[in-house]
Amino acid sequence: MEPQKNDPKNLWDWFNPKGRNVGGWAFILNRIAALGLVFYLYLHLFVLGKLAQGPQVFDQFIATAKSPLYILGELLVIAAALYHGLNGVRVLLTSFNIGVPQQKQMFYTALLLSVLGTLVFAVRMFTVH
Amino acid sequence: MWKITYRVHRQKGNEPPHYETFQVEVDPEEYVLDGVEKIWASEDRSLTFRHACHHSTCGACGMRVNGVEKLTCITKIKDVVQDGGTLTVEPLRNFPVVSDLVVDLGPLYRKMAAVQAPAVHALSMTPWEGQNIAPPADIPMRSADEEYIRLPDCIECGICISACPVAATDPEYFGPAPLAAIQIQGLDKPELLALADSQEGVWRCHSAFECSAVCPSNVDPGRRIMDLRRQVSAKRLKLA
Amino acid sequence: MQSTPKTGETFWLWFTKIISGAFILFILAVHLTVNHFLAPEGLLTHTEVVAYFQNPLVVFMEAIFLFLLVLHSLLGLRSILLDLRPAEKSRRVIDIIIILFGVFVSLYGLWLLNAVRTMGS
Numbered sequence: 001m002e003p004q005k006n007d008p009k010n011l012w013d014w015f016n017p018k019g020r021n022v023g024g025w026a027f028i029l030n031r032i033a034a035l036g037l038v039f040y041l042y043l044h045l046f047v048l049g050k051l052a053q054g055p056q057v058f059d060q061f062i063a064t065a066k067s068p069l070y071i072l073g074e075l076l077v078i079a080a081a082l083y084h085g086l087n088g089v090r091v092l093l094t095s096f097n098i099g100v101p102q103q104k105q106m107f108y109t110a111l112l113l114s115v116l117g118t119l120v121f122a123v124r125m126f127t128v129h
Numbered sequence: 130m131w132k133i134t135y136r137v138h139r140q141k142g143n144e145p146p147h148y149e150t151f152q153v154e155v156d157p158e159e160y161v162l163d164g165v166e167k168i169w170a171s172e173d174r175s176l177t178f179r180h181a182c183h184h185s186t187c188g189a190c191g192m193r194v195n196g197v198e199k200l201t202c203i204t205k206i207k208d209v210v211q212d213g214g215t216l217t218v219e220p221l222r223n224f225p226v227v228s229d230l231v232v233d234l235g236p237l238y239r240k241m242a243a244v245q246a247p248a249v250h251a252l253s254m255t256p257w258e259g260q261n262i263a264p265p266a267d268i269p270m271r272s273a274d275e276e277y278i279r280l281p282d283c284i285e286c287g288i289c290i291s292a293c294p295v296a297a298t299d300p301e302y303f304g305p306a307p308l309a310a311i312q313i314q315g316l317d318k319p320e321l322l323a324l325a326d327s328q329e330g331v332w333r334c335h336s337a338f339e340c341s342a343v344c345p346s347n348v349d350p351g352r353r354i355m356d357l358r359r360q361v362s363a364k365r366l367k368l369a
Numbered sequence: 370m371q372s373t374p375k376t377g378e379t380f381w382l383w384f385t386k387i388i389s390g391a392f393i394l395f396i397l398a399v400h401l402t403v404n405h406f407l408a409p410e411g412l413l414t415h416t417e418v419v420a421y422f423q424n425p426l427v428v429f430m431e432a433i434f435l436f437l438l439v440l441h442s443l444l445g446l447r448s449i450l451l452d453l454r455p456a457e458k459s460r461r462v463i464d465i466i467i468i469l470f471g472v473f474v475s476l477y478g479l480w481l482l483n484a485v486r487t488m489g490s
Contacts, residue, residue, distance in 0.1 A: 011453070013222070013297035019196030023338030023351070027294060031335075031449070038442045045435075045478060052484040055415035062413045078401070085394040091336045092387055097356040101257075103338055124405055299454040328377030333451070365380045 026107040030087050033080035040077050071125050079118040086110035130154050131212040135164055137176065138219040140226050148217075149173075157207035161199065162190050164206060165218060165230070178230040185345060188284030191291070192230055193219040198288040200345035221291035223300070234287045240303055241285055244324055246310035252277040254313045257349065281313060282346045289340035289350050295333055303329045305340035305350030312353035316360055326365070331358045376460065377451050382444055389441040396434045419489045428486055435478040443467050 015028055050058045064070075090106040093099050099106060135153050140146040151168045162180055169176045180190040183202045190201045194209050195217050210216045224232035253276060255262055264277040289305035290296045296304045303324070308331060316322045325331050334354050341351035362368075403412070403421075410417045422428055450463055 010223070010297040014294050014452075019193075020337075021339060021342035023336065023342060024292075024294070027335055027337035027339075034445055034449070038446055041438055041442055042474070045474060045481075049477075049481060051415065051418060052481055058415040058418075066413075081397060081401075085390075085397060088390045088394060092391060094336055094355050095358050095387065096362065097352065097359040100338075100352040100355050103336075103351075121401070121405060128411070295452055298452050301454060326380055328379070328451075332378040332380060332383040335448075335452075361380065362384065365384075 022104040022107055026087055026090070026103075026110075029083060029111075030091075033084040033087075036080050037077070037084060040080075068126075075118060075122050075125065078121050079114055082117045083110060083114040086113055131157050131206070133164070133206070133210050133213065134215040135168060136215055136217040137165075137168065137229070138217075139176075139229050140220075141175075141228055146226070150215075155206050157205070157212070159206050160202055161192075161194055161204045161206060161209065161216065161218065162201035164216070165201065176230075177228040186284060188286030188346075191221050191286040191288045191345075193217075193221060193291065198222075198292045198343040200286060200288065203345060221287050223290050223293065223296045224287060232287070234285070236300060237285060237287050237290055237304075237306065240307040241310060244303070244307045244310045244321065245314065245318075246283070246285075246307070247281060247314060249278045250281055250313055252279050254315075255279065255282070257352065281310070282348045283309060284346050286345065288343050288345060289348075292339040292343045294337050294339065295335055299333070301329050302333045305344075305354065306348070308334075308357055309348050309350040309353040312357040312360075316357075316364065322361065322364065325357050326361050331361060334358070376457070378448060382447075386441060386444040386448070389437045389444075393434070393437050393441055396430060396437070399430065400434065419485055422482070422486045423489045428482055432479065432482055435482075436475060439471050439474050439478075443471050 014031055017025060017028055020028065047061070050061050087107065087110045090099075090103060090110055093106070094103055132152060132154055135151045136148050137151065138146055139149050151172050153164050153167055155164050155167070162178075162183070165176070165178050166180075169178070178190070178192070180202060181187040182189075185200055185203045188200070191198060192201050193199070194201065194204060196219075198221065199209070201218075206216070218230060220226050220230045220232045224234060224236065227233050252262065252264055262279075268277070270277075283306055285306060287306070293302075293304050295302050308325065311321050311325050314321060316325065331354055334351075336351075336355075338351040340354075341349045344350060405411060408417060408421065412418050412421060422431075447463065447467055451460070455463060
């Protein structure tokens with residue numbers, strides 16, 4: 001077979017929601033969440049290295065991280081993790097041909113639960129810690 | 130009659146693509162392809178597009194209408210635009226553009242050949258939605274255990290490949306129609322199992338289900354890929 | 370086409386990604402509940418974190434969590450990169466980088482876990 005040329009310009013098609021259907025949105029959000037979570041995971045592990053530097057370094061860092069901007073960022077991570085995880089359940093089930101005709105409803109459910117869950121964490125983080 | 134604007138993707142040879150607009154008078158009950166033919170007939174004879182049967186059997190007239198993959202011979206104008214509105218018509222994605230609205234579907238045909246896509250298959254392999262199709266009672270069977278056969282639903286229009294986000298960046302991925310063709314045949318042939326389980330096979334799908342959303346012919350390739358995944362997984366885990 | 374070697378995506382890599390994802394979701398629920406709801410200070414002071422890690426069950430859970438996350442994130446990242454159809458040579462380089470990075474991060478994580486755990490004794 002004559003190999004076709006790969007056009008890296010098409011990368012945008014992964015994320016472009018125009019003309020996409022429900023399953024397409026699920027994929028777009030899943031991929032964006034995935035990339036964000038990979039970045040956060042390794043940043044998180046790097047930052048946690050401050051634990052080894054003793055109480056002063058760590059507690060000082062936490063003090064700066066209690067600003068609303070950091071909390072918003074953290075909420076974004078929680079939203080991404082909840083969505084990626086719950087949509088992951090949808091992907092797992094459909095991958096064994098379970099509930100494929102209901103994949104749209106499963107996506108809406110995952111999205112709704114992610115939003116609700118994020119709100120719960122938002123209230124908790126802005127009021128308690 | 131409606132007056133609408135067709136915004137048509139034009140591209141000849143190696144020149145960069147551009148869009149050209151045509152004012153067309155159409156009956157809203159007509160189909161998108163009819164408007165394209167009117168442009169060709171009365172406005173610009175150099176406009177190239179593919180079509181043949183006009184009734185969703187040949188799979189030649191797949192295009193993107195307002196950014197969404199459609200079989201233009203069965204897409205009513207009134208369903209995609211309003212009177213006075215603009216309709217954008219573009220060639221399918223993820224295939225090389227030959228000219229204007231014509232793409233080279235060769236890569237799809239070669240993949241369909243590689244997976245031995247059948248010309249006819251047993252009625253029992255019909256899509257899930259059509260499982261209650263009653264075989265015609267007056268057709269004589271040679272023996273009692275002979276199965277009724279039918280043409281496959283897949284018309285090889287390439288619309289599913291155009292909508293697939295994985296195919297957007299990887300032309301070697303088999304994509305929806307060829308994987309669905311494997312699922313319809315089952316995994317008894319070792320070469321088909323090997324293809325489904327290969328690096329261009331079922332593991333590459335990211336469950337966007339865009340293929341099933343745009344398929345004009347009831348194939349439901351997304352569900353077939355998932356079922357193929359289930360079957361191959363069971364074999365690899367020695368559960369079947 | 371038949372002779373294509375199985376060097377890109379494979380069943381076992383895909384299956385590992387799916388299964389690790391399922392376990393991560395479970396541990397993530399525990400992780401988030403403890404951090405944001407059970408820990409009095411939200412595990413946001415050094416003292417509380419060290420005290421938390423005195424429980425060997427916690428150390429075990431966090432170690433498994435780390436390992437699964439590294440596995441899942443790198444397999445997922447690889448799948449995304451494979452969607453870009455890298456040339457065979459580039460794909461090998463990607464694989465080597467991913468493996469080395471995964472081993473390094475896992476060892477770093479285990480070292481950190483141990484460092485925090487021993488701070489309490």
